[in-house]
Amino acid sequence: MKNGMTALASAVALGLGLSGAVQAQSDRILIGVQVPTTGSEATYGQDMYNAAELAAEELNAEGGVLGMDIELINGDSACDPQQSVNAAGNLVSRGVQGIVGGYCSGATMPTLKVYGDEGLPFVITASNSTQLIPANPGNAFMINSTGADQSKKAVDFFESQGVERLAIIDQGDSYSQDLADLTADRWESMGHEVVRETVNKGEQDFSAVVSNVRSNDVDAVFWTAYYADGGLLIRQLRQGGYRDTIAVGDGSNSPQLFEIAGGAAEGVYAFSNPTAEFLPAAASFIENYRAEYDQDPGPYAPLNYDGLKLLAWAMEKAGTTDPAAVVEALGTADGESWLTGPISFTDENTLARSNFIILEGEDGAWTYFEN
Amino acid sequence: MPAGLTAPAPVRFNAGYGGLGMPALETFLQAIVNGLVLGSFYALIALGYTMIFGVIKLLNFAHGDVYMVGAFVGFGALSLVSGVVGAGWTGLFIAILISMVAVGFLGVIIQRVAYQPMLSAPRLSILITALAVSLVLQNGALSLTHGKYTAFRTDLGFGGFEFGRLFISHQAMVLVATAAVLMIALEFFVSRTMYGRAMRAVSIDKDMCRLMGINVNRVVAITFLIGSALAAAAGTMAGAYYGSIWYFMGFLIGLKAFTAAVIGGIGSITGAMLGGLILGMLESFGTQIPWIGSEWKDVFTFAILILVLVFKPTGLLGKSEVERM
Numbered sequence: 001m002k003n004g005m006t007a008l009a010s011a012v013a014l015g016l017g018l019s020g021a022v023q024a025q026s027d028r029i030l031i032g033v034q035v036p037t038t039g040s041e042a043t044y045g046q047d048m049y050n051a052a053e054l055a056a057e058e059l060n061a062e063g064g065v066l067g068m069d070i071e072l073i074n075g076d077s078a079c080d081p082q083q084s085v086n087a088a089g090n091l092v093s094r095g096v097q098g099i100v101g102g103y104c105s106g107a108t109m110p111t112l113k114v115y116g117d118e119g120l121p122f123v124i125t126a127s128n129s130t131q132l133i134p135a136n137p138g139n140a141f142m143i144n145s146t147g148a149d150q151s152k153k154a155v156d157f158f159e160s161q162g163v164e165r166l167a168i169i170d171q172g173d174s175y176s177q178d179l180a181d182l183t184a185d186r187w188e189s190m191g192h193e194v195v196r197e198t199v200n201k202g203e204q205d206f207s208a209v210v211s212n213v214r215s216n217d218v219d220a221v222f223w224t225a226y227y228a229d230g231g232l233l234i235r236q237l238r239q240g241g242y243r244d245t246i247a248v249g250d251g252s253n254s255p256q257l258f259e260i261a262g263g264a265a266e267g268v269y270a271f272s273n274p275t276a277e278f279l280p281a282a283a284s285f286i287e288n289y290r291a292e293y294d295q296d297p298g299p300y301a302p303l304n305y306d307g308l309k310l311l312a313w314a315m316e317k318a319g320t321t322d323p324a325a326v327v328e329a330l331g332t333a334d335g336e337s338w339l340t341g342p343i344s345f346t347d348e349n350t351l352a353r354s355n356f357i358i359l360e361g362e363d364g365a366w367t368y369f370e371n
Numbered sequence: 372m373p374a375g376l377t378a379p380a381p382v383r384f385n386a387g388y389g390g391l392g393m394p395a396l397e398t399f400l401q402a403i404v405n406g407l408v409l410g411s412f413y414a415l416i417a418l419g420y421t422m423i424f425g426v427i428k429l430l431n432f433a434h435g436d437v438y439m440v441g442a443f444v445g446f447g448a449l450s451l452v453s454g455v456v457g458a459g460w461t462g463l464f465i466a467i468l469i470s471m472v473a474v475g476f477l478g479v480i481i482q483r484v485a486y487q488p489m490l491s492a493p494r495l496s497i498l499i500t501a502l503a504v505s506l507v508l509q510n511g512a513l514s515l516t517h518g519k520y521t522a523f524r525t526d527l528g529f530g531g532f533e534f535g536r537l538f539i540s541h542q543a544m545v546l547v548a549t550a551a552v553l554m555i556a557l558e559f560f561v562s563r564t565m566y567g568r569a570m571r572a573v574s575i576d577k578d579m580c581r582l583m584g585i586n587v588n589r590v591v592a593i594t595f596l597i598g599s600a601l602a603a604a605a606g607t608m609a610g611a612y613y614g615s616i617w618y619f620m621g622f623l624i625g626l627k628a629f630t631a632a633v634i635g636g637i638g639s640i641t642g643a644m645l646g647g648l649i650l651g652m653l654e655s656f657g658t659q660i661p662w663i664g665s666e667w668k669d670v671f672t673f674a675i676l677i678l679v680l681v682f683k684p685t686g687l688l689g690k691s692e693v694e695r696m
Contacts, residue, residue, distance in 0.1 A: 172666065198666040204613045204620060207405035208658035208665040214536055215398045215659075228520045228615070235614045238529045241538025259522035260615040264529060 032091035034101035051301035105129035149354035151182035176225035231260025410651025411550035416628030419598030435625015445470035445607025478599025512618035636689020
């Protein structure tokens with residue numbers, strides 16, 4: 001309650017204080033886009049900003065939101081916690097009515113409090129660390145699947161393929177081991193069998209793993225680490241006469257997997273974030289994006305595009321840009337279909353339904369696999 | 372399902388973990404096959420270690436990196452010839468030959484530039500020079516490839532013979548056969564030819580050889596030529612077999628081949644072949660022990676190295692000699 005009061009008070013204060021300076025015209029809605037447009041992740045960040053810009057242009061062309069035009073403000077987080085807090089403070093002081101973005105989870109983390117104190121609606125589009133969940137004051141909504149969702153998707157997929165005994169192979173690092181642990185626990189809790197293997201990084205010969213896979217008679221192999229060694233493993237599995245299902249995690253869904261594994265990667269499945277080129281609904285998005293920016297949208301562009309559209313939708317639904325009302329409206333999102341799939345939220349404001357998609361290797365490239 | 376890999380109706384055994392029950396025999400035979408493949412790589416590289424140690428008493432730690440360079444040269448050669456003869460077996464064999472010749476001469480250059488001036492220096496200096504050569508080769512490849520994996524593409528296919536659960540790929544068979552041919556040729560060279568005899572003589576007493584009119588420098592150069600060429604053959608075959616190469620690929624396998632040379636008795640050519648095969652088999656069977664698992668493979672290898680050093684420091688076929696440091 002205290003927070004609510006503070007938020008309301010500061011919102012009023014902001015409204016009063018800044019209405020003269022920045023918000024001279026009340027016929028526009030200011031939205032902050034918090035992405036790293038400089039620094040190591042600038043490519044992805046610029047790409048996400050472009051996607052938000054595209055969404056804003058489309059909305060404005062259709063008459064805007066609540067009759068007002070949307071105007072974006074770039075809050076460059078630089079994938080750096082310090083810089084992102086400054087950027088967030090800047091966005092707040094310029095009177096934004098909502099924020100979309102968030103790429104590096106580490107940089108998103110400290111901004112949760114900044115926006116939370118103001119009670120501003122924050123749609124987190126790419127950051128997906130599970131550590132963001134307990135830090136969320138309630139005004140932020142995550143529309144990208146978290147790591148736990150990938151294991152859920154994987155388990156669903158293996159079930160649908162009639163797999164009984166699953167070999168899970170990781171590389172001993174925290175990322176691949178976490179995914180392997182989550183998947184193994186879930187798979188075992190469903191009454192199936194798991195065969196665990198770990199390979200050493202830099203090792204080229206996986207014959208021991210291959211013969212364990214074959215002698216244990218597994219129905220499917222799940223590789224949770226990265227593409228370089230994944231390519232080697234897939235190749236050796238096929239060379240070793242293994243012919244059942246192979247699936248790889250999102251660390252291995254790079255096109256380079258095909259270079260290394262060659263023909264062996266045909267028919268391999270991969271789990272992936274919703275990348276534009278594989279999204280059935282994204283054809284016109286890709287076309288518009290190319291026309292506007294003369295390049296292909298990157299992996300997180302659709303999420304940021306959805307983020308802005310979702311925020312606009314919530315404002316329309318609330319009938320106002322009042323932050324508390326918009327936050328409440330966001331919470332009621334109920335499986336409406338967006339570019340990256342239907343969005344609704346759990347009690348923790350995370351995406352209720354995994355947005356991971358499945359890809360299949362075909363003719364040396366990934367194609368969308370309808371599960 | 373990849374093209375050409377239509378699965379036969381799966382035959383289910385009462386499979387238990389660790390190959391208990393019915394598939395035990397097949398698991399055993401499969402482990403032998405895996406061990407032969409690994410052992411062939413180890414033996415080919417171990418031969419270089421052991422020959423070079425034999426003639427100039429140098430542990431050439433750059434040898435694993437010569438293997439890596441061999442893989443890259445083989446890759447380049449295959450890219451060149453594949454336009455004419457394709458990237459199948461013919462192309463690969465031509466690539467192996469080109470790589471053997473080119474890297475053989477690289478070995479001679481390394482010996483002339485880096486080791487020759489150090490021959491009369493203390494043993495430790497030349498050992499450090501070897502480490503420096505290793506770094507030069509590794510970082511040279513790193514800067515040329517930017518540390519990326521290079522895909523070694525061939526058209527060798529994934530076919531093979533299948534007996535129940537035992538699967539032997541054509542690639543594995545050709546690889547082991549090629550390694551065997553190279554080793555038999557080497558054995559013949561060392562035991563029957565003039566230079567082979569000279570090589571054995573130099574390894575026994577260099578000064579005496581010089582007095583007898585043997586061109587010791589030339590014998591040492593030939594030793595480097597052959598040792599490096601064998602490593603290049605192994606590197607090119609490994610590239611084709613595993614499908615990707617990178618600048619660091621020689622490090623671990625170099626250490627393991629060194630282990631193989633020590634197990635067999637460093638300085639002994641037959642010992643290196645035997646040591647390579649034994650190490651390959653030990654790794655292959657060791658990882659089949661249920662509670663060991665494949666992530667313990669390297670621990671297993673180097674534990675064996677320590678045991679050999681403790682209980683039989685001269686290796687299986689090595690002869691103890693008077694230390695002349």
